[in-house]
Amino acid sequence: MVSFGGLVLLAGYVAILGIARTNLSELFAVLIEHLSFGAIPAEIDARLAQILIHLRLPRVAMALVTGGSLALSGVLMQAITRNPLVSPYTIGVSSAAAFGASMAIMFGFGFSGLGRYFIPFSAFIFALGCAVLVFSLAWFRGMGAQTMVLTGIALMYLFSALTAAIQFVATQEQLSQVVHWTFGSFNGIGWDAVGISAAVLFIVFPLVQGKAWALNALISGGDEVAQSLGVNVMLLRAMSTVFAVLLAAVVISFCGVIGFIGLVGPHVARLIIGADHRWLIPFSVICGGGLLLIADTLGRLLFSPAIIPVGIVIAFVGVPIFLHLVFVRRSEYFA
Amino acid sequence: MRRNFLAAAIAILPAMGLAHPAFAEMKTITDDLGRSVQINVPIKRAVVFNPYNAEFFRGVGGANVIVGIDQEPADIKGYWPNIGADAIAGVWNQPNFEKIVALKPEVFIMPRNYPWENAAEKLKPFNIPVVVVTGWDVPKLVSNISIVGELLAEQKRAAQLADFYTANMQMLRDRLKGVKQRTVYLEKIRPLFTSIPGSGWHDMVAEGGGLNIFADVEIAKQPAERGTVHEFSIDAERILTSNPDVIIKLSPGQYAPPEKAELETIAKSVAARPAWSTLKAAQQNEVHVVSFFAAGAVSKMIGSAYIAKALYPDRFTDIDPEALMRTWLTDFQSLPYLGKYSLSMNSR
Amino acid sequence: MTDEKRLIVEHLDFAYGGKNILDDIGMTLTTGEVVALVGPNGAGKSTLMRCMLGMLKPRSGSVRILGQDVRTLSARRRAQLVAYVPQASAPAFPMSVFDVCLLGRSPHFSTHATPRDHAIVEATLGRLALRDFAFRLLSELSGGERQRVMLARALIQQTDFLILDEPTSALDIRNQLETLRLIAELARERHMTAFVAIHDLSLAARFSDRVVLLKEGRVAGIGDWRSTLTPAAIREVYGVDAQVAMQDGVPFFVPHEIEPRNPGTAH
Numbered sequence: 001m002v003s004f005g006g007l008v009l010l011a012g013y014v015a016i017l018g019i020a021r022t023n024l025s026e027l028f029a030v031l032i033e034h035l036s037f038g039a040i041p042a043e044i045d046a047r048l049a050q051i052l053i054h055l056r057l058p059r060v061a062m063a064l065v066t067g068g069s070l071a072l073s074g075v076l077m078q079a080i081t082r083n084p085l086v087s088p089y090t091i092g093v094s095s096a097a098a099f100g101a102s103m104a105i106m107f108g109f110g111f112s113g114l115g116r117y118f119i120p121f122s123a124f125i126f127a128l129g130c131a132v133l134v135f136s137l138a139w140f141r142g143m144g145a146q147t148m149v150l151t152g153i154a155l156m157y158l159f160s161a162l163t164a165a166i167q168f169v170a171t172q173e174q175l176s177q178v179v180h181w182t183f184g185s186f187n188g189i190g191w192d193a194v195g196i197s198a199a200v201l202f203i204v205f206p207l208v209q210g211k212a213w214a215l216n217a218l219i220s221g222g223d224e225v226a227q228s229l230g231v232n233v234m235l236l237r238a239m240s241t242v243f244a245v246l247l248a249a250v251v252i253s254f255c256g257v258i259g260f261i262g263l264v265g266p267h268v269a270r271l272i273i274g275a276d277h278r279w280l281i282p283f284s285v286i287c288g289g290g291l292l293l294i295a296d297t298l299g300r301l302l303f304s305p306a307i308i309p310v311g312i313v314i315a316f317v318g319v320p321i322f323l324h325l326v327f328v329r330r331s332e333y334f335a
Numbered sequence: 336m337r338r339n340f341l342a343a344a345i346a347i348l349p350a351m352g353l354a355h356p357a358f359a360e361m362k363t364i365t366d367d368l369g370r371s372v373q374i375n376v377p378i379k380r381a382v383v384f385n386p387y388n389a390e391f392f393r394g395v396g397g398a399n400v401i402v403g404i405d406q407e408p409a410d411i412k413g414y415w416p417n418i419g420a421d422a423i424a425g426v427w428n429q430p431n432f433e434k435i436v437a438l439k440p441e442v443f444i445m446p447r448n449y450p451w452e453n454a455a456e457k458l459k460p461f462n463i464p465v466v467v468v469t470g471w472d473v474p475k476l477v478s479n480i481s482i483v484g485e486l487l488a489e490q491k492r493a494a495q496l497a498d499f500y501t502a503n504m505q506m507l508r509d510r511l512k513g514v515k516q517r518t519v520y521l522e523k524i525r526p527l528f529t530s531i532p533g534s535g536w537h538d539m540v541a542e543g544g545g546l547n548i549f550a551d552v553e554i555a556k557q558p559a560e561r562g563t564v565h566e567f568s569i570d571a572e573r574i575l576t577s578n579p580d581v582i583i584k585l586s587p588g589q590y591a592p593p594e595k596a597e598l599e600t601i602a603k604s605v606a607a608r609p610a611w612s613t614l615k616a617a618q619q620n621e622v623h624v625v626s627f628f629a630a631g632a633v634s635k636m637i638g639s640a641y642i643a644k645a646l647y648p649d650r651f652t653d654i655d656p657e658a659l660m661r662t663w664l665t666d667f668q669s670l671p672y673l674g675k676y677s678l679s680m681n682s683r
Numbered sequence: 684m685t686d687e688k689r690l691i692v693e694h695l696d697f698a699y700g701g702k703n704i705l706d707d708i709g710m711t712l713t714t715g716e717v718v719a720l721v722g723p724n725g726a727g728k729s730t731l732m733r734c735m736l737g738m739l740k741p742r743s744g745s746v747r748i749l750g751q752d753v754r755t756l757s758a759r760r761r762a763q764l765v766a767y768v769p770q771a772s773a774p775a776f777p778m779s780v781f782d783v784c785l786l787g788r789s790p791h792f793s794t795h796a797t798p799r800d801h802a803i804v805e806a807t808l809g810r811l812a813l814r815d816f817a818f819r820l821l822s823e824l825s826g827g828e829r830q831r832v833m834l835a836r837a838l839i840q841q842t843d844f845l846i847l848d849e850p851t852s853a854l855d856i857r858n859q860l861e862t863l864r865l866i867a868e869l870a871r872e873r874h875m876t877a878f879v880a881i882h883d884l885s886l887a888a889r890f891s892d893r894v895v896l897l898k899e900g901r902v903a904g905i906g907d908w909r910s911t912l913t914p915a916a917i918r919e920v921y922g923v924d925a926q927v928a929m930q931d932g933v934p935f936f937v938p939h940e941i942e943p944r945n946p947g948t949a950h
Contacts, residue, residue, distance in 0.1 A: 230762030
């Protein structure tokens, strides 16, 4: 609760930072105006209000939702595989999503009309296909954790190579769209993307939270212990896989590939609050959202007006935090 | 939806205080993609992305209309003296929309391979229309220049700029008619990288009357790691077996021309590569170095002229590519010509 | 009532990949008894336990708990009736001992643990002398400590049946004795049935009411240890000559020198 409040404050604070100067009360006034559908008009410059509503806030909201979704996706994947190295990126889901988006672009779906939703849809289908491939290979062939991660990394390279190959035959127009997917950025994010991603997160989150005990059983004792505690492990895995892929693929399909947060977000959250999923699930969402928001804000402000894509900045922000936690907080974490 | 919005936008434009001079005129502009954009012309403030587009604006008399550009033209040192660092509005695929809004342009210009659809959507609430102008598209050069001319209500200057390109290109074609083609190896700034069919740089060799020794390479049949049509990694042995008549080497280039000594060093180092001394081009001093900046200017017309002159000097005794560059800079870009951008080993 | 509180295995066959693992197993576990499951490696002990837990689907036959087939019980209901500790289970991520133990209550509450659940965890940790470890991470503990935590977690489940697969394999002799005595005590106190796979025949005989001797997927003997763990039966099942002795009322088994398994390849 406290951390959630902190996140709201952080979001409010970074939302007032930018090229157009504003302050919290103006931001608040704009929010009130829109939440009341104009019944309580904000007495501020119309242009500033437009900047906040159409440019600044969707970006802030998308950073929160994307960070939260990717971190939660990582938590789920790590729990059901009992493997700390698994994330949407390391099992190839992110690259598969980028490839799916590229394919849709190559087949002529643009950003306009229904095509703008077909691209994310295609991204999702490829992401799901990749996850099902990796997980089913792992379970039905009885693969160990390392083999699974290796398979995932192999697929990641395969999809990256395929995307690169596509760029090769793409026209100039298609190329610029394909490039957009291969590295993560919140530039040009609109409320529709925020709405869809947030809806997925808000629907999935309580369902996942309801499985906190089952996930705890799985990570602390394995399949048999979880089964003996009344967990339908097959169902839990299937459900978690779909949710994890859905969370990751939806945000990736709007923002492009953001690699770091899905792997390290869960670990940062775990190092701070522990592995108990009752707390880890909400906290990883908060932690992932906060990390990505800080990263995107730095990317937006540091070299303004040039914007450094968040996919790059997150490594600069996340790695020091992660290393700090590893060295300082709990040396027994990786025992 | 879009039309309704445009109507509403037009209705509130005067109310928003974006007042225009009395002679301003509402016009429907058809952009490079055939989109219709209604706008008051002449425009007074524009954010222009892509170096070619920015040059078109300046060439058509809109130097003071450009209030913002992207990073790519801004990276050319000294080339945009009127545009400060605070007028850079992002990189080509990452426009900083807050910056663009803060620059208060009447229009945002982007080529069709940039994310213009997203930009149009994000700038819609701010009544900043996006007009697609694709300056790099040489076959559509005249129509793209005329779009800029309409936006600035400078049709005459637009025609002059288009004519500067088309007339000189026509001149090259006329004079190269029936010529016995000489073979050329065009080397990019990186050693052993060339350009192949599908690239503007390959076309430049062809327009200069040369035969690119790598003209037979089909990019689709090449492994991806060899690069793109613009930047293609070659097999060095091919140079020796093809034994080109002329080597054209591009040097790193900015608006400020390279030192003569620098060009000489580059020319000598190309000729002195192991085993290359046996090449015809090296023995006959047919190594020509031209600044990347100059060769690419005016949609590579300057580069074509340079190659034509290097290959067939007797047909172009009265033509000096450097003079064309001077005209481009002084007449169309309002910048001083600072010195030679090229060096031929046989002209010393 | 006591009649119903039974776990009945009838004509249980289990095959994996065309290979018979269990063959016509039949037995009845009744309230309050400790039954030791003994047999050589690969006899099918763990498979039998998994079948009894409903985790594996038998080819034929049935396992019934309180009169109902274990495979038709919901996973949650089953977890309220039977607790299980597998041979080895390592935590994937560091959870505290207390949180792991609280998991034992999860089949009984809907979403939140009640103060009563917390009290049960504390009491059980106290009984297993694990209270000092409550807020340590499971990953920090030794193998033996971890094994006792997993037993605590199963006891906290407060089920009628407890199935333990070699619960003392990582324990020192003092902890072996303490743990098995505790299981026997709790079985009597709570009228709980414990089914314990165990390799040490001396411990099996000492702490169990009955012994099930398993050989190549079949029941080779069932009943009081004196009637099942005879020298003849041990020779038959393990291929080892052993002497059975008693000292101060405690049985112990002394195996003799053995023959090489494959005389043909010995030299």
